[in-house]
Amino acid sequence: DTEVTQTPKHLVMGMTNKKSLKCEQHMGHRAMYWYKQKAKKPPELMFVYSYEKLSINESVPSRFSPECPNSSLLNLHLHALQPEDSALYLCASSRFLGVTNEKLFFGSGTQLSVL
Protein backbone atom coordinates (compact mmCIF):
# COMPACT_ATOMS: atom_id res chain seq x y z
CA ASP A 1 0.00 0.00 0.00
CA THR A 2 1.72 3.17 -1.20
CA GLU A 3 -1.22 5.49 -0.81
CA VAL A 4 -1.86 8.58 1.19
CA THR A 5 -5.59 8.95 1.65
CA GLN A 6 -7.21 12.33 2.29
CA THR A 7 -10.80 13.00 3.29
CA PRO A 8 -12.97 14.72 2.39
CA LYS A 9 -12.08 15.41 -1.25
CA HIS A 10 -14.14 18.59 -1.27
CA LEU A 11 -15.26 20.83 1.59
CA VAL A 12 -17.33 24.00 1.67
CA MET A 13 -17.48 25.87 4.95
CA GLY A 14 -18.59 29.19 6.32
CA MET A 15 -16.30 31.54 8.17
CA THR A 16 -17.79 30.58 11.55
CA ASN A 17 -17.64 26.82 11.03
CA LYS A 18 -15.24 24.31 12.56
CA LYS A 19 -14.16 21.47 10.33
CA SER A 20 -11.31 18.96 10.11
CA LEU A 21 -9.28 17.51 7.26
CA LYS A 22 -7.98 13.98 7.64
CA CYS A 23 -4.98 12.18 6.19
CA GLU A 24 -3.98 8.55 6.58
CA GLN A 25 -1.04 6.41 5.45
CA HIS A 26 -0.12 2.80 6.21
CA MET A 27 3.43 2.76 4.84
CA GLY A 28 5.05 3.04 8.25
CA HIS A 29 6.25 6.56 7.45
CA ARG A 30 7.31 8.62 10.45
CA ALA A 31 7.17 12.08 8.82
CA MET A 32 3.91 13.69 7.73
CA TYR A 33 3.31 17.05 6.08
CA TRP A 34 0.57 19.55 5.32
CA TYR A 35 0.92 21.74 2.23
CA LYS A 36 -1.41 24.46 0.94
CA GLN A 37 -1.76 25.08 -2.80
CA LYS A 38 -3.54 28.02 -4.38
CA ALA A 39 -4.68 27.74 -7.99
CA LYS A 40 -1.80 27.72 -10.52
CA LYS A 41 0.78 28.11 -7.74
CA PRO A 42 3.22 25.58 -6.26
CA PRO A 43 2.48 23.83 -2.97
CA GLU A 44 3.57 25.76 0.13
CA LEU A 45 4.63 23.94 3.27
CA MET A 46 2.50 24.54 6.37
CA PHE A 47 3.42 21.93 9.01
CA VAL A 48 5.66 18.92 9.43
CA TYR A 49 5.38 16.16 12.03
CA SER A 50 8.17 13.76 12.82
CA TYR A 51 7.47 10.79 15.08
CA GLU A 52 4.11 12.37 15.98
CA LYS A 53 5.74 15.57 17.22
CA LEU A 54 5.36 18.92 15.49
CA SER A 55 8.72 19.69 13.95
CA ILE A 56 8.00 22.60 11.63
CA ASN A 57 5.33 25.31 11.68
CA GLU A 58 5.83 27.73 8.80
CA SER A 59 4.26 30.65 10.70
CA VAL A 60 0.78 29.44 9.89
CA PRO A 61 -2.13 31.40 11.49
CA SER A 62 -3.65 29.79 14.57
CA ARG A 63 -6.98 29.25 12.81
CA PHE A 64 -5.19 26.18 11.36
CA SER A 65 -4.44 23.60 14.06
CA PRO A 66 -2.61 20.39 13.17
CA GLU A 67 -2.78 17.17 15.12
CA CYS A 68 -1.00 13.83 14.76
CA PRO A 69 -2.84 11.34 16.99
CA ASN A 70 -0.70 8.39 15.89
CA SER A 71 1.93 7.48 13.32
CA SER A 72 -0.67 6.77 10.61
CA LEU A 73 -2.98 9.73 11.01
CA LEU A 74 -2.70 13.46 10.49
CA ASN A 75 -5.49 15.96 11.01
CA LEU A 76 -5.84 19.63 10.22
CA HIS A 77 -8.47 21.40 12.32
CA LEU A 78 -9.99 24.52 10.79
CA HIS A 79 -11.75 27.31 12.67
CA ALA A 80 -12.82 30.83 11.70
CA LEU A 81 -11.25 30.65 8.28
CA GLN A 82 -11.22 33.49 5.79
CA PRO A 83 -12.22 33.31 2.09
CA GLU A 84 -8.53 33.69 1.15
CA ASP A 85 -7.89 30.34 2.86
CA SER A 86 -9.72 28.63 0.02
CA ALA A 87 -7.18 26.31 -1.57
CA LEU A 88 -6.17 22.71 -2.18
CA TYR A 89 -4.77 21.21 1.03
CA LEU A 90 -2.29 18.42 0.43
CA CYS A 91 -1.02 15.83 2.85
CA ALA A 92 2.25 13.99 2.29
CA SER A 93 4.41 11.46 4.07
CA SER A 94 7.97 10.17 3.95
CA ARG A 95 9.88 7.48 5.80
CA PHE A 96 11.86 10.03 7.76
CA LEU A 97 12.33 13.77 8.05
CA GLY A 98 15.50 15.58 7.08
CA VAL A 99 17.02 12.94 4.79
CA THR A 100 17.87 14.44 1.40
CA ASN A 101 17.23 11.33 -0.68
CA GLU A 102 13.84 10.57 0.85
CA LYS A 103 10.86 10.90 -1.45
CA LEU A 104 7.47 12.23 -0.46
CA PHE A 105 4.18 10.50 -1.16
CA PHE A 106 1.26 12.89 -1.64
CA GLY A 107 -2.46 12.46 -1.30
CA SER A 108 -4.88 13.87 -3.87
CA GLY A 109 -5.80 16.72 -1.58
CA THR A 110 -8.89 18.35 -0.12
CA GLN A 111 -10.31 21.22 -2.17
CA LEU A 112 -11.52 23.73 0.42
CA SER A 113 -13.87 26.61 -0.28
CA VAL A 114 -14.54 29.18 2.45
CA LEU A 115 -17.68 31.28 1.94
Next chain:
Amino acid sequence: DAKTTQPNSMESNEEEPVHLPCNHSTISGTDYIHWYRQLPSQGPEYVIHGLTSNVNNRMASLAIAEDRKSSTLILHRATLRDAAVYYCIRHQGAQKLVFGQGTRLTINP
Protein backbone atom coordinates in the same frame (compact mmCIF):
# COMPACT_ATOMS: atom_id res chain seq x y z
CA ASP B 1 17.82 30.79 -1.80
CA ALA B 2 16.79 27.15 -1.92
CA LYS B 3 14.51 27.52 -4.92
CA THR B 4 15.34 26.39 -8.42
CA THR B 5 14.75 28.09 -11.79
CA GLN B 6 12.66 26.44 -14.49
CA PRO B 7 10.92 27.68 -17.66
CA ASN B 8 7.27 28.50 -16.99
CA SER B 9 6.02 26.33 -19.82
CA MET B 10 7.12 23.94 -22.54
CA GLU B 11 5.37 22.17 -25.37
CA SER B 12 6.18 18.93 -27.15
CA ASN B 13 4.60 16.37 -29.43
CA GLU B 14 3.40 12.92 -28.54
CA GLU B 15 5.98 10.13 -28.85
CA GLU B 16 8.88 12.60 -29.00
CA PRO B 17 11.51 13.06 -26.28
CA VAL B 18 11.14 15.96 -23.87
CA HIS B 19 14.01 17.67 -22.06
CA LEU B 20 12.96 19.75 -19.06
CA PRO B 21 15.78 21.99 -17.75
CA CYS B 22 16.38 23.21 -14.23
CA ASN B 23 18.97 25.60 -12.78
CA HIS B 24 20.17 25.25 -9.20
CA SER B 25 23.33 27.32 -9.23
CA THR B 26 23.65 27.64 -5.42
CA ILE B 27 23.37 23.93 -4.74
CA SER B 28 25.62 22.49 -2.04
CA GLY B 29 27.41 19.18 -2.04
CA THR B 30 24.85 17.14 -0.09
CA ASP B 31 21.68 18.46 -1.71
CA TYR B 32 19.77 15.95 -3.80
CA ILE B 33 17.84 17.06 -6.89
CA HIS B 34 14.29 15.76 -6.89
CA TRP B 35 11.65 15.95 -9.60
CA TYR B 36 7.95 15.71 -8.95
CA ARG B 37 5.05 16.17 -11.32
CA GLN B 38 1.47 17.19 -10.70
CA LEU B 39 -1.24 16.04 -13.04
CA PRO B 40 -4.51 18.01 -13.15
CA SER B 41 -6.62 17.51 -10.03
CA GLN B 42 -3.96 15.34 -8.38
CA GLY B 43 -1.33 15.74 -5.69
CA PRO B 44 2.33 15.87 -6.72
CA GLU B 45 3.88 12.55 -7.72
CA TYR B 46 7.53 11.59 -7.31
CA VAL B 47 9.38 11.15 -10.60
CA ILE B 48 13.10 10.74 -9.91
CA HIS B 49 15.98 12.04 -7.82
CA GLY B 50 19.78 12.11 -7.96
CA LEU B 51 22.93 13.53 -6.41
CA THR B 52 25.79 13.51 -8.93
CA SER B 53 25.55 10.86 -11.59
CA ASN B 54 22.78 10.35 -14.11
CA VAL B 55 19.80 8.31 -12.98
CA ASN B 56 17.22 6.24 -14.84
CA ASN B 57 13.94 4.70 -13.78
CA ARG B 58 10.79 3.50 -15.50
CA MET B 59 9.35 7.00 -15.68
CA ALA B 60 12.27 9.15 -16.77
CA SER B 61 15.99 9.88 -16.81
CA LEU B 62 17.79 12.57 -14.88
CA ALA B 63 20.95 14.12 -16.27
CA ILE B 64 22.94 16.17 -13.76
CA ALA B 65 25.65 18.57 -14.95
CA GLU B 66 29.19 17.87 -13.81
CA ASP B 67 29.25 21.08 -11.71
CA ARG B 68 25.76 20.21 -10.38
CA LYS B 69 24.48 23.71 -11.09
CA SER B 70 21.85 22.41 -13.48
CA SER B 71 19.96 19.25 -14.38
CA THR B 72 17.61 17.98 -17.07
CA LEU B 73 14.65 15.67 -16.73
CA ILE B 74 14.24 13.53 -19.83
CA LEU B 75 10.99 11.88 -20.84
CA HIS B 76 12.05 9.52 -23.61
CA ARG B 77 8.71 9.21 -25.45
CA ALA B 78 6.09 11.64 -24.22
CA THR B 79 2.46 10.59 -24.08
CA LEU B 80 -0.64 12.68 -23.49
CA ARG B 81 -0.64 11.39 -19.91
CA ASP B 82 2.66 13.16 -19.31
CA ALA B 83 0.98 16.57 -19.55
CA ALA B 84 1.53 18.03 -16.08
CA VAL B 85 3.42 20.63 -14.06
CA TYR B 86 6.95 19.39 -13.41
CA TYR B 87 8.75 20.61 -10.30
CA CYS B 88 12.52 20.51 -9.86
CA ILE B 89 13.37 20.67 -6.16
CA ARG B 90 16.63 21.05 -4.36
CA HIS B 91 16.32 18.91 -1.23
CA GLN B 92 18.57 20.45 1.38
CA GLY B 93 17.67 18.03 4.10
CA ALA B 94 16.94 21.00 6.33
CA GLN B 95 13.74 19.23 7.10
CA LYS B 96 11.63 20.52 4.26
CA LEU B 97 11.00 20.25 0.55
CA VAL B 98 10.45 23.68 -1.04
CA PHE B 99 8.69 23.77 -4.40
CA GLY B 100 9.65 26.30 -7.09
CA GLN B 101 7.25 27.56 -9.75
CA GLY B 102 7.57 24.48 -11.97
CA THR B 103 7.24 23.95 -15.74
CA ARG B 104 3.82 23.38 -17.26
CA LEU B 105 4.32 20.73 -19.97
CA THR B 106 1.82 20.51 -22.81
CA ILE B 107 1.85 17.46 -25.10
CA ASN B 108 0.33 17.82 -28.56
CA PRO B 109 -1.29 14.75 -30.16
